[in-house]
Amino acid sequence: MTWKTPSSLKWLICKHARQQGELARLEKELAEKKEQLDQTYSGPINKVQEAIKSIEAVMRLHEMSVDPDIIAPVAPRLYEPLFKRGEITRSLYKAMSNGQWVRTDELIAAVSGLYQQDTQPKYFRYVRHQVRSRLFGLLRNGKVERKAGGSRIGKDQSETQSFWRLTPGRGI
Known part of the structure; x- marks a missing residue:
C-alpha cells in the first residue's frame, strides 16, 4: 500500500x-x-x-x-579628542564676546564649523554634547548665563534651544 x-x-x-x-x-x-x-x-x-x-x-x-x-582596568580612549585643550572655551568666548544672547546651534557652528543639516546626525550629536558640556561647566563657574528655550512638545528645535551669553562683568 x-x-x-x-x-x-x-x-x-x-x-x-x-x-x-x-x-x-x-x-x-x-x-x-x-x-x-x-x-x-x-x-x-x-x-x-x-x-x-x-x-x-x-x-x-x-x-x-x-x-x-x-588594580581596576581603565578603558583607553577609542577616538582622538575633537578639539585641542582649551579650544572650545576660547571659541565660545569669542562667539559670545559681543554680549548678545547666542543660540546653542550658533555656538556649535562657531566652535566646530558644523551645521546640523550638513552633518551626520551621530557625529553632530557628539560635537553638540562636547560643546554643551563645556557651556554647562562655564555656567556652573558663573562665566556664562543661560536663558532656557521653550517647551519641546510640538515645537521646532530652533524654538526650544537655549540662549547663552557671557555674564556681564564676570565673563572671561
Whole structure:
C-alpha cells in the first residue's frame, strides 16, 4: 500500500531542509569569521598579556609591594579628542564676546564649523554634547548665563534651544 504525502507536510519538509541549509551556511561563515578574528587579534592580545605579566613581575619586586589583582582596568580612549585643550572655551568666548544672547546651534557652528543639516546626525550629536558640556561647566563657574528655550512638545528645535551669553562683568 502506498500513500501520498500531503502537500502541507511536503511544504514543511522542504521549508525545514532550506532552513537547515541556511543554518549550515551561517555556521560555516561564523567559523570563518571567528578564525579571521582570532588571527587578527591573537598577536596584539598576546603582546599586551606579556606586557602585563612583565609589569606585574616588576611590581611584585618593588620594595612597597602592590597586589596587581586589585588594580581596576581603565578603558583607553577609542577616538582622538575633537578639539585641542582649551579650544572650545576660547571659541565660545569669542562667539559670545559681543554680549548678545547666542543660540546653542550658533555656538556649535562657531566652535566646530558644523551645521546640523550638513552633518551626520551621530557625529553632530557628539560635537553638540562636547560643546554643551563645556557651556554647562562655564555656567556652573558663573562665566556664562543661560536663558532656557521653550517647551519641546510640538515645537521646532530652533524654538526650544537655549540662549547663552557671557555674564556681564564676570565673563572671561
